[in-house]
Amino acid sequence: MPAYKAPLRDIRFVMDDLLGFSEHYKQLDSVTEVDDEVQTAIIEEAAKFSENVISPLNAVGDQAGCVWSAEGVTTPPGYKQAYQQYCEGGWPALAMPESYGGQGLPESMNIVLTELISSSCPAWSGYPGLREGAIKTLLNHGSNELKERFLPNLVSGQWTGTMCLTESHCGSDLGQLKTKAIPVCGNEYRLTGTKIFISCGEHDMAENIVHIVLARLPDAPAGSAGISLFVVPKLLVNDDQSLGGKNNVSCGSIEHKMGIHGFVTCVMNFDGATGYLIGKPNKGLQAMFTFMNSARLTTALQGLVHAEVAYQGAVPYAQERLAMRSLSGAKNPDGPADPIIVHPDVRRMLLTIKSFAEGFRAFAYYVAQQLDLSEHAKTEASREQAKQLLALLTPVCKGFMTELGCEAAHHGVQIFGGHGYIREWGMEQNQRDSRISTLYEGTTGIQALDLIGRKVLGSKGALLTNFSNIIFEFCQSQQANQPMQEFTQPLHETTTQWLELATSIGQSAARDPEEIGAASVDFLMFSGYTILAYFWARMAQVSMDKLETGAEDRDLYFSKISTARFFFQRLLPRTATLKQTIQSGAASLMEITPEQF
Numbered sequence: 318m319p320a321y322k323a324p325l326r327d328i329r330f331v332m333d334d335l336l337g338f339s340e341h342y343k344q345l346d347s348v349t350e351v352d353d354e355v356q357t358a359i360i361e362e363a364a365k366f367s368e369n370v371i372s373p374l375n376a377v378g379d380q381a382g383c384v385w386s387a388e389g390v391t392t393p394p395g396y397k398q399a400y401q402q403y404c405e406g407g408w409p410a411l412a413m414p415e416s417y418g419g420q421g422l423p424e425s426m427n428i429v430l431t432e433l434i435s436s437s438c439p440a441w442s443g444y445p446g447l448r449e450g451a452i453k454t455l456l457n458h459g460s461n462e463l464k465e466r467f468l469p470n471l472v473s474g475q476w477t478g479t480m481c482l483t484e485s486h487c488g489s490d491l492g493q494l495k496t497k498a499i500p501v502c503g504n505e506y507r508l509t510g511t512k513i514f515i516s517c518g519e520h521d522m523a524e525n526i527v528h529i530v531l532a533r534l535p536d537a538p539a540g541s542a543g544i545s546l547f548v549v550p551k552l553l554v555n556d557d558q559s560l561g562g563k564n565n566v567s568c569g570s571i572e573h574k575m576g577i578h579g580f581v582t583c584v585m586n587f588d589g590a591t592g593y594l595i596g597k598p599n600k601g602l603q604a605m606f607t608f609m610n611s612a613r614l615t616t617a618l619q620g621l622v623h624a625e626v627a628y629q630g631a632v633p634y635a636q637e638r639l640a641m642r643s644l645s646g647a648k649n650p651d652g653p654a655d656p657i658i659v660h661p662d663v664r665r666m667l668l669t670i671k672s673f674a675e676g677f678r679a680f681a682y683y684v685a686q687q688l689d690l691s692e693h694a695k696t697e698a699s700r701e702q703a704k705q706l707l708a709l710l711t712p713v714c715k716g717f718m719t720e721l722g723c724e725a726a727h728h729g730v731q732i733f734g735g736h737g738y739i740r741e742w743g744m745e746q747n748q749r750d751s752r753i754s755t756l757y758e759g760t761t762g763i764q765a766l767d768l769i770g771r772k773v774l775g776s777k778g779a780l781l782t783n784f785s786n787i788i789f790e791f792c793q794s795q796q797a798n799q800p801m802q803e804f805t806q807p808l809h810e811t812t813t814q815w816l817e818l819a820t821s822i823g824q825s826a827a828r829d830p831e832e833i834g835a836a837s838v839d840f841l842m843f844s845g846y847t848i849l850a851y852f853w854a855r856m857a858q859v860s861m862d863k864l865e866t867g868a869e870d871r872d873l874y875f876s877k878i879s880t881a882r883f884f885f886q887r888l889l890p891r892t893a894t895l896k897q898t899i900q901s902g903a904a905s906l907m908e909i910t911p912e913q914f
Contacts, residue, residue, distance in 0.1 A: 319630040319743050321372040321437045323364035326873060328429060331678050332356070334859050335852075341686055342423060345693040349421035356426065359411075363430045366406065370399050371437035378440045378579020379746050383520070385571045390519040393579045396441055400474075400522040409445055409474030413452060417468040423693070425685040431615060432678070435622045439750050440579035444477055447517050450611040451478025451529050455548065458596040458604040460504070466554050467527055477523045480612065481512040481530040481549075481585060482605065489763050491531060491602060492541035496587065498532040504594050508532050508549055508587040511569070518583030519551075519568035525560060526551040528585070530592060531601050538599065546601030547592035565590040576749030610707075612758045613715040614688070618681050619754035620718030620725075624674035626747045627729030631670065634742075635663055635732055657732075665887070666728040672853070672884040673725045675877075677718050679852040684710050702783075709772050709780040710848070716764035716838075717845025719754035726751040765837035768844065773819050774826065774833070781819055788812045788851050795854075800861060804854040807885055808847075811892055815847050818899055825902060835903035843895040850889050857881035 332338040342351050374395050381393040403409065412427035413419025435442040452471050455464055470476040487493045496510025508530060512518075519526065528549040537543030553561035569584040596604045635658040639649065648655045657663045687710070690703035726748040730737035737744040755761050773781050792809045795801040818840060825832035860874035860881075868874065 319626070319633075321368055321375070321626070322629060323367055323433050323436075324625065324629075325360065325364055326870070327675060327678065328360065328432075330856075330873065330877070331682050332429070334863065335679055335856055336682055336686060338425060338686075341425065341689070344695060344699065345423060345689055346695045347421075348423050348689070348693050349415070351422060351426060359422075359426065360429055360433075362406075363408070363433045366403070366408070367433040367437040370402055371434055371441055374399060374441050374579070375438040376743065376746070378438060379576075379750075380578075382578040383571055383581040385568065389521060390568060390571060390581050390583070392444075392520050392522055392581065396444075396579065397522045399441065400444060403445060404474040409448065410472050412449075413472040414456065417464070417472045419472045424688040425682060428614075428618070428682060428685040431618055432621060432625075432681075435615075435618060436625050438579070439619065439622055440577040443577070443580045444517055444520065444522055445474060446615050447480060447612070448474065448476070448478040448527075449615070450480060450607075450609075451527055451548075453611050454529055454546075454595065454604060454607045457607045458546070459548070462504075463548060463593055463595065466556070466558060467548060467550070469558060470525070471527060475523060476525040476527055476550075477517055477520075478527045478529065479515055479517050479585075480605075480609070481515050481518070481528050483514055484511060485513050489759055491544065492539075494531060494533070494544065496530070496532040498534055498545060498547060498592065498594075500534070501591075506532075506547060506592050506594060507589045508547060508592045509589055510587050512585045512587070514572070515583045515585045517581060518585045519571075520581050524552070525554070528566065529595070529605070530587070531605060532592075534598055541602050543599050544601040544605075545598050546595040546604045548595055549587065549590050549592035553591060575752055576746070577753060609758055610711060613711055613764075614681070614684060616754055616757045617684075617711075617714040617718045618677075619751065619757075620720070620722030621674060621677035621681055623722040623747055623751035623754070624670055624677060624725035627725045627744065628667070628670045628674050630742065630744055630747070631667060631729050631732040632658075634736075635667060663732055666732050668880060668883045669888065670725045670728050672849075672880050672888060673721050675856070675880065676849045676852055676884065677722070679856060680710075680714060680718065680848060683852070684714050705780055705783050708776075709768070709784055712764040712768040712772065713841060713844045713848060715758065716755075716761045716768070716841045717848075719751075719757075720761055720842070721845070722754060723748075723751045761841070762838055765841040766834065769819075769822060769837045769840050770833055773840075774823050778816075778819060778823075781816065784848075785812050785816055788847075791851065791855065795858060798858070798861075801854070801858055804850075804857050804881060804885055807889060808850050808854050811847050811850060811889065814892070814896060815843060818843065818896060822899065829903060831903040831907055835906050836899045839895045839899045843892050843899065846889055846892050846895075850885065853881040853884045 378393040384391045410419040412422050412424050415421040484494050498506040498508050500506055530547045530549050531544050533543055534545055551566055553564050555561050565588045567586050569586045572582040636656055638657045639654040640657050641654055643655050643659045648659045687703040687706045691700055694700045730744045730748050733744050736742055792805040795805045822836045856877050860877040863874045
């Protein structure tokens, strides 16, 4: 199992050289000031904690898993102790409001912590992660009374949170859910029903668990228009925030999964459990999207995580493993064979993983900046611009990055050959752990429908035009920069095709609505490659400028330019196939009847 090492230089490249975090923070209002010294201290301490405390739990959690009993769920050895250290270090409160005990730092600072923790042990990172969505849901939609009752202990990490959405007959079609909420008095209700696939629904790491639950009121209309949102604690909470008795919430069983064995997934039973309405009756699904959007970015980050883990495992192995001779002549003449890193196909896989990991970091950190701006920009125009960018980029970020994170994990196994398939190297665990990311918070197909249906066609192209103009402006700014033409010309062409494809899908859908679903996933992937090309072009331009000014770390900047070249020549051409499949339409998908399958 490879020991995780925080890629601090690559992180600082994105934060300082590419995205200018220091200047970004100056655009924010109502957040704690972050200077370079503070930023460096946070990142370095988070790296130490991730490497020394969390990373050793990765193999332990996979092997031990979680254990269910009628009394509750026991997490793997070391998990609870690490969580206590996490809370003692103040990490849960990093990007939380100061009014509830948080440190008030920007979300873009928190995403660095999330990357480091998640890369160290994806299973452990989920326990504190879901708490953040519960906090944001209560902040945005909860009454003052609910905020005062639940937020201080959620912010500190003393309590964790969950998101209880789906049921066995629902999947992503939440309009079918049956959990009932019966009014008692005031804002108090009794909830009855069973929820499945509940991450962190029961565990021994925190003293209380706060469930955010979707349910129906007795007079609710059918479908998604009749869903309300409730907060339901595991242990009842008194008005003074002290704990009361056990609520009527229990874990019926836990799932036995393909991966992330240390991360518990529960069947949760609500048997007349006490809960409190969040927001307005029958408006719960809209409020829940606050939680889901937060979780979608966290889940998107898993694509980066699994690519980074694959890269950190595969590079040393490829440098040391001796097999065959280079076709152009021996590169290790004193040894029995050459290191496999000299072989073009191994380099293809390594560079694919590298271009994904480093490109995803730029993409995800940029989206985190938009989260900052959407809430804390100093002008309404800046806040609105950021909200529009988030609307478009979030489903792409989640769907595209997780799909290619799985591909990166696959390449990690492949580079090791047979050794990648056995447990001791950690590559097979990385591949198993990666698979859930494409399913969490809506499958890739759900993200794709959201992108093309709601965001692109629903805005009549406005959201897509908004971001494509950013790309075109960048290309325009580099017109006189001849070395950049190998990147900006194909970027401009692909972005133009992106807009044309959106238009053609809209025109086809006017004739046949099935065209939207037929094109959706391919369009999401086309979008992802285009956006990643934009960030790789920017990284190449920044690196060229750094080399021209005589900056240190010349190997790093040369590597960025070479990786950008690889992405544009070997990976961006995948858009040609995606364009063709999009244009082929829905006919070949729909002509066969269900009975003929």
